[in-house]
Amino acid sequence: MTTDSWADTGGGFGIDNLPYGIFSRPGELPRVGAAIGGRVLDLAAMSEAGLVEDRRCFASGSLNAFMVAGRPAWDANRARLVELLTDETYRDRVEPHLIPVSDVELRRPFEVADYVDFYSSEHHARNTGRIFRPRDETLPSNWKRLPVAYHGRAGTVFPSGTPIIRPSGQRRTPGEPEPTFGPSLRLDFEAEVGFVVGVPSAAGRGVPTGSFRDHVFGFVLLNDWSARDLQAWESRPLGPFLGKSFATSISSWVVPVAALEPARVSPPVQDPAPLPYLRCDERWGLDLRLEVLINDQVVSRPRFASMYWTSPQQLAHATVNGATLRTGDLFGSGTVSGPTRDQRGCMLELSWDGREPLDLPDGTKRTFLEDGDTVTVRAQAPGASGSPITLSEVTGTIHPASQP
Amino acid sequence: MTTDSWADTGGGFGIDNLPYGIFSRPGELPRVGAAIGGRVLDLAAMSEAGLVEDRRCFASGSLNAFMVAGRPAWDANRARLVELLTDETYRDRVEPHLIPVSDVELRRPFEVADYVDFYSSEHHARNTGRIFRPRDETLPSNWKRLPVAYHGRAGTVFPSGTPIIRPSGQRRTPGEPEPTFGPSLRLDFEAEVGFVVGVPSAAGRGVPTGSFRDHVFGFVLLNDWSARDLQAWESRPLGPFLGKSFATSISSWVVPVAALEPARVSPPVQDPAPLPYLRCDERWGLDLRLEVLINDQVVSRPRFASMYWTSPQQLAHATVNGATLRTGDLFGSGTVSGPTRDQRGCMLELSWDGREPLDLPDGTKRTFLEDGDTVTVRAQAPGASGSPITLSEVTGTIHPASQP
Structure with a gap:
């Protein structure tokens, strides 16, 4: 996975990282995002726009619903994100869903069971x-x-x-x-x-x-x-x-x-x-x-x-x-x-x-x-x-x- | 609380006990009940019938929603159940919601946090x-x-x-x-x-x-x-x-x-x-x-x-x-x-x-x-x-x- 991304991927948050978290903007519900460079990719919005597989779990306030989906779903979503963030042809459709991390509040990423x-x-x-x-x-x-x-x-x-x-x-x-x-x-x-x-x-x-x-x-x-x-x-x-x-x-x-x-x-x-x-x-x-x-x-x-x-x-x-x-x-x-x-x-x-x-x-x-x-x-x-x-x-x- | 109940209250499950649990009948959703004698009082049905305060929490598969309501709600509901089970005038309206415990399956009563x-x-x-x-x-x-x-x-x-x-x-x-x-x-x-x-x-x-x-x-x-x-x-x-x-x-x-x-x-x-x-x-x-x-x-x-x-x-x-x-x-x-x-x-x-x-x-x-x-x-x-x-x-x- 040495492909370059069209996005800014600084700070160790490149396309070989893509960690998941829960974020919110003032007045909006918390939802799932992935970090890329200094920005958060809004996966709930991406899903609504048909850019990633339609998963209601991305509109959730915790990662639990996505976490339970299992490895095939995790791997497929990760591969899709890499595709979207490296292929220039997606750039115009993805850019609107990238939010500066300074504009969001980060929440506890998942509900802890034990x-x-x-x-x-x-x-x-x-x-x-x-x-x-x-x-x-x-x-x-x-x-x-x-x-x-x-x-x-x-x-x-x-x-x-x-x-x-x-x-x-x-x-x-x-x-x-x-x-x-x-x-x-x-x-x-x-x-x-x-x-x-x-x-x-x-x-x-x-x-x-x-x-x-x-x-x-x-x-x-x-x-x-x-x-x-x-x-x-x-x-x-x-x-x-x-x-x-x-x-x-x-x-x-x-x-x-x-x-x-x-x-x-x-x-x-x-x-x-x-x-x-x-x-x-x-x-x-x-x-x-x-x-x-x-x-x-x-x-x-x-x-x-x-x-x-x-x-x-x-x-x-x-x-x-x-x-x-x-x-x-x-x-x-x-x-x-x-x-x-x-x-x-x-x-x-x-x-x-x-x-x-x-x-x-x-x-x-x-x-x-x-x-x-x-x-x-x-x-x-x-x-x-x-x-x-x-x-x-x-x-x-x-x-x-x-x-x- | 020495009042007599019109219901059978044997086995130590009289109106001075009235414990809460979660039960289900085959093909039905689990919901909140109270034990009285050898029967379960269906609180979800009682609530729907307007006999106890309308609480959506009684239609839940765990007691957690009722438990979070707090002591005034617990006390009020308990007093109301005693009233319903001791006053003969309620008997005809309450009896239909009493289910023999042998007809139900009991579930874990609440979701354990820690x-x-x-x-x-x-x-x-x-x-x-x-x-x-x-x-x-x-x-x-x-x-x-x-x-x-x-x-x-x-x-x-x-x-x-x-x-x-x-x-x-x-x-x-x-x-x-x-x-x-x-x-x-x-x-x-x-x-x-x-x-x-x-x-x-x-x-x-x-x-x-x-x-x-x-x-x-x-x-x-x-x-x-x-x-x-x-x-x-x-x-x-x-x-x-x-x-x-x-x-x-x-x-x-x-x-x-x-x-x-x-x-x-x-x-x-x-x-x-x-x-x-x-x-x-x-x-x-x-x-x-x-x-x-x-x-x-x-x-x-x-x-x-x-x-x-x-x-x-x-x-x-x-x-x-x-x-x-x-x-x-x-x-x-x-x-x-x-x-x-x-x-x-x-x-x-x-x-x-x-x-x-x-x-x-x-x-x-x-x-x-x-x-x-x-x-x-x-x-x-x-x-x-x-x-x-x-x-x-x-x-x-x-x-x-x-x-x-």
Whole structure:
């Protein structure tokens, strides 16, 4: 797919990307669009004009109706968009449906059914183990046998740009005899990559690693905001709850799985060899280069290719017990962290639980996030044309805790 | 509310109960009904006939549209149903809309938004602590400070009667060097009580204990099916995942909060005193007497009044970090277990992790559940008329694991 487009395709939003999202203009209903350069292609209008297959789902306020249509529909629509945006003869008919992104409001792209968050970076797992459980083995004994995960709160998954209100809750500093209540003092981000399910699965049947593309619609960037003090105090024995459930942010644009084919690389060697249901014949590491920014200053450059467990392994694991998938099921990778400090994907690791404050280029220091801080995660991946494609950023600004 | 009804009100389904559910007859669309005696009052037809306030929500296939209407609407509708079912002059107009429950199929009563499961029985927490974490303190240090909870899988909450397929997954018996894969060998039930949210809450604002009734629509019985071998191996450090996510069953009928007013009792004394946000001026223990049956034989009689944390405390905790509530949010109490063996709410406790097999009246023994076993949880509560009201049973039969 190295064909040139007649449209402006800058910023990593060329015809080898074409992510889907939900947009609206003032006074108009939200509907489905695709990003191309700095513009949004109005798919509802295109469908009405007979330029793409007539799908009422494009007039919908979420991608769910299109996501459930399945891979043949996704592939056909993508091929058609490429045709329309490269063939000059369509230009006059398509141009009227291209809207500058500055003129639209972007919404949450899909309705989240269930939200599951993994813990699949070995570097992150080792670091948090050292910080939270210094007396135990660094890596839990199950960690290299299965992709550890938990369910998060689907109702608090927000689109990029949503303000993040600092959560309050119980926390007890080690050494303190009593827990106290108040705004989190250790508010953190987690830079992650997520994928979203389009096609449901049948009850009692898992989704083998080889069927990943038949179910998964696309990828987003994800920030699993975390209150470390709440989390540390509450997590025993059933895992994180309020420390995570106040907010999770996702990108406004969903990158189709097909757009990431050129990004596929071999994942790290898995030793011990996983059980048969977790084996994957295809290489499904993804060469996504993330950048984390605090107040527009890059603080970390995690690489998604370093993740120990791949997305198809995560999906096969999550369904091997017969749990069904629904359209809109969202799976987060877990914090993406690399071996060096400048590749760590959260403040907990970057400041080593606050013990080694991080120096920002603007001269300030951070242990955890402060009110007013804006955290942005962005990423690029190799594109089919040779130049990188952009995964649209996920960003959020910390607002002070609500008064009780 | 001691008025007599002209309708047959047997089985604990009198006019002081009037639970809501979703039913259908062959060839007809599912719609909202209320249970009275052995019959279902067709509220969609009643609304069409002008007998209850015209609500399109009664023609819906889930209770969500009625649940979001809020407490004034719930109270008004309940009062109207009592009027219609007690005043003889309405009898001829109402009778045509009463359908024998044997003629209908009951559906899942509401669409589940998020599903949270607590761990609020002190006896259950102490027992599982002794079994799973024998080297640690019996009760985690946070347990009496906050109601411990985790998010479960909303997409696998099923109505009573849905077959439960034995899940497969990874498990490692302590002492074994390697995990193996296969059908769970320690399949269990958990007898619980759940409540469901009708009215959403605002972002960043918690729901104080005193506002419980403004948000919560009603209660169900709940069985949080659990694969103990999968759960034990996977849970470190992020809590249960596949050991729980294959299935959760709920009653077909939702008992309105108002129907349980006469069941309210003082909960156990809480020592240490909870933090202010968890204090509750009203007494919110609930005198629900549960019975657990395996293949129609009673194996346990847990009492919900023994729960350490109350429902309003659970809701206040779950939202104190600003997490929003959505219509359909389901909260499970956690396994209801009492101090004696015949009050334990799961096989893990009843057979002490399989070490003390349970003798059933039919002469068989159980450590965990076998294929073909039917587990039923039912309950009664004091009703306003003096005789008990019934919480409709939640039941499920174990089917063999799917072939991979």
